[in-house]
Amino acid sequence: MDFLVSEFDSFVRSRTSALLRSAYLLTGDQHLAEDLVQSALARTHRAWSRLHDSGNAEAYTRKTMYHLQVSWWRRRRVPESMPGVLPEPRGGDPVPDHAQQTALRFTLRAALAKLSAKQRAVLVLRFFEDRTEAQTAELLGVTVGTVKSQTARALARLRTVAPELAELYASEGATR
């Protein structure tokens, strides 16, 4: 097998899982996440001969993925592909059981759907991928100031659309 082909195969096998996880948070949908990663990997494949030496393949793929997501979101006009109805919060038990945890995930997923693509991207990069503000800015092609403002807006929006989530996070934070 051609060396470059083999190298690309290896890259796909080792990184698809991580890319899909991020893509799922960005899109909220299994099929959209697959489409997003597939599109980013296809573009990476086209550019592989110049990427494999630089070692920047993953950065390129992720950058492409985030830009595509923002672009697709704009084109679709209807931003919410995720369920938009927030479930009623469960009260009482301070220790989340399995059902409560499931409800919480559903709430978070629905709340993320209320954000713009760029706000969602900033949250995923900052709090899921643990990127710094500078790294996030570089990936999204915006300034650090924009990352800061988008992050603040995204968190504020989460508090607004899912106050029970904010309450939970705030109370947990207070007990630590």
Next chain:
Amino acid sequence: MNEERLRRDLAELADEVTMVDLRERSLRMSRRLGIQRALASSVAVLVVVGAITGAAVAVRPHPDGPAPLPADTPSPPVSVTPNVPVLSSSAVALRAGQLGRIVYGPLDVTDRTVLETDQQTTVPADLWSWQPGVAPSRLLSLPEVAAVANATVSPDGRRIAWVEMDDNGVWGLVVANADGSDKSWMVSQVNHLCLAPTWSPDSRRLLFWENLPDVGPGRYGVLDTATKTVRWWSGDRNRGGCYAAWSADGGTIAMHTSDFTITLYDVTGRKLREVPDHGGFGAWLCFAVVSASPDGSRLAVVRFATGDDGPGKGPGDLPGQNLWANALIDSRTGKEITLPLGGRELLQVFFRADGSMVVRVRSGHGTVLLLIDKAGRPVGEVGEPTELTAMQIVGVTG
């Protein structure tokens, strides 16, 4: 807000995704992306070689041709050292009118990431028109991505169709007169990189591909530009078709389809047949159908031997509309038809309504246009102006 808890919940939410193997799907899409980039590198090389040699222009205008335009007529903004197109010693020089008008567009975008991320910039780019013996003239200015990737000219030369993005990020099919006047937005949600708007021989209808990325394969439709009504193709949406050519008799639309096959359809989208030995387990992978003979029996295509693709191989890595051809084939047998090129490299082929072909070849350090009659005999040839050799021909009219 407790950011640690947010981190943990995001990680748990991400665990919901089901892992799948995307290798094959990514490679298939990569090949389709490669479609619009194939062979463009050969022209880029031509420009570089020309710049190195620094030779003089050798366009051979016919003495009976019309006078050149005034000196203040703008020229295409391609700045290269002049090349020398080498004409065959026995060739008859073509006159203005014999070739019709040749319409050119830019070969590449200023920033490649614009294509890779489905964006559009405010950078404009021009389409140009040329015929032997006459200086190139500017037609109209388009968004750069459209000029490079999808602009097409109607067979009568009067109108240009392209796909551009509006202020809301929606790609739409636009039609205007060749001078840019009477611009009209026709249809929204149209693919801008795979299937360029394809004109019917009567210059009235356009085949296009509706592109809704999050709802599965889009539909193919035939737009009547006079009434702005669309007749959607029925049947299998998942043709994966890109790069179509509509025969001059109106009866055949030949299209590169999924798995690198070539499929012939009628105007309603009914499948007529596939070209043998292309795609699947065939010997050839077709990357684009560029032009069709009036009855659809011959096709200009870009194809590669099976297995000759992948990173660093097969199609080049430059954009462009992929109107480059490397073979003329019989659509019934799939076999190659030899063209009288005099040993020169084939670059582009455009059938005309009378069955003759305008063929672009690399010759010496320049490019030459040949006129070949419907029987396959050479009629004459002419060198292209230096400033056009680094552009792609997007259509031949008249």
